[in-house]
Amino acid sequence: MRVAHLSDLHFCQEHLTEVDLCMASAVDAAIDEGVDLAIISGDATDHRLDLNAPAVSRLAQHVHALSNQCPVLMLQGTFSHEPPGTLDLFRYVGGKFPVFVADAIQQVALLENNQWVSALDCEGSWVFEQFPAKTKTIISCLPAVNKANLVAALGQDDVGAMGDTVHELLCGFGLVNQRARTEGIATIAVSHGTVNGSLTEHGVPMMGLDHEFTIGALFAAKASAFMLGHIHKSQGWEYDLPAYGTQRAAYAGSIGRLHYGEEGEKGWLFWEVDHRNAAYRLMPTPARKLIHLDFPGVPDMETVKEAIKDAPGAFVRVRYSVDEEHRHSVDRDAVTRAFKDAGACDVKIEGRVVPVIRARAEGISKAGTLDEKLRQWAKTTGTDPTPLVERLTDLVHLDPEEILKRITNHMAQPQEPAVTPVVPVPGGHSTSERPEAPVPAEHSHNDVFNIDDLFS
DSSP: OEEEEEOOOOBSTTTHHHHHHHHHHHHHHHHHHTOSEEEEOSOOBOSOOOTTSHHHHHHHHHHHHHHTTSOEEEEOOOTTTSOTTGGGGGGGOOOSSOEEEEOSSEEEEEETTSOEEEHHHHTSSSSOSSOOTTEEEEEEEEOOOOHHHHHHHHTSOOHHHHHHHHHHHHHHHHHHHHHHHHTTOEEEEEEESOBTTOBOTTSOBOOSTTSSBOHHHHHHTOOSEEEEESOSSOEEEEEEETTTEEEEEEEOOOSSOOSTTOOSOOEEEEEEEOSSOEEEEEEEOOOOEEEEEEESSSOOHHHHHHHGGGOTTEEEEEEEEEEGGGGGGOOHHHHHHHHHHTTOSEEEEEEEEEOOOOOOOTTGGGOSSHHHHHHHHHHHHTOOOHHHHHHHHHHHHSOHHHHHHHHHHHHHSOOOOOOOOOOOOTTOOOSSSSOOOOOOOOOOOOOOOOGGGGGO
């Protein structure tokens, strides 16, 4: 069986240009490949779309085009993107073949006449006790897990217990799928969630106890193919099932490039599935190029010149972070012009100005006298207070002329040369007949202390 696995379409007004182009390409390619089944593994929509939104109309047209080629299954995705009931509309946009919306945990049978039969409708159970006549494929559906509902059902707020529950549920699918294998029926599982250890589209590993799946739990479903949604980076795993064949699980990834910094190719997965094995390959879509540059200071034009090699046809975002004193040294127009001249479709410059926070000497405001304030400042900054206190005393008690006279007299006095004593080496001989002349010390030119430094 040839299956088109699409995921994370995220149709909305914000992404409409990108996802509409990529979805149209995917639908055309799937039809050209002659697929027997199309599965959308969650997040077909985004941002709680209104029915009159142009994005809904375009998505419905694409689903209708797919359903003229083969049966279509759409899985409930993340509730923040697809509130329950959002996908109900698509039950009625089928063409030559029906569209099935899987918004509950269940097994679904695809019959030889390309009609759908749900275990919930057939037997009232979430798995099949007996397979419907002329079943050619069993699809085990696990929509996005509402963790709040799962906690309420379990009666405990234990992420470990939730993971165990999902694992047991997949094992329940596995008992039926193993039986289907022996009867020569192809088995597929589809879900929307996070696999522990998977990588996000930005290359960040997803590690934690609160993720829905482990790799072992996926293969416990005993399905030849496990088609996943939610993570936007295409990736997969495989496992040899003794005496049966090779199981494979994979994320299709998002169909388009929706955010800056996303890694890897975008597209959909073309699967070939039977009752023993599964194989897939990524079918690329014409996703846009997104270039992201992040500077911790003023944008470096050499880095910009290096990046413009990939600029033709790309969408560029440049971020920088500078302090208030250097905000005017950023030439935003020069950066924009460099990318535009290189053929970039769009350039977005985002600057962050960091306010300068001036540190105060801790406790200085509590000191009673100026002398104490100075000593506290010196303590905080690690400065020797002795010469500073002397200067402060002069400033308080002497006239400016007297202070100037003292300083100039001090600077005019010749400095005593520093003599380095020569220590004779026991039993040794001098290497020179005449002793070395003493080396005069360098003159020290101390800056005049400025009391304004205390309050700057």
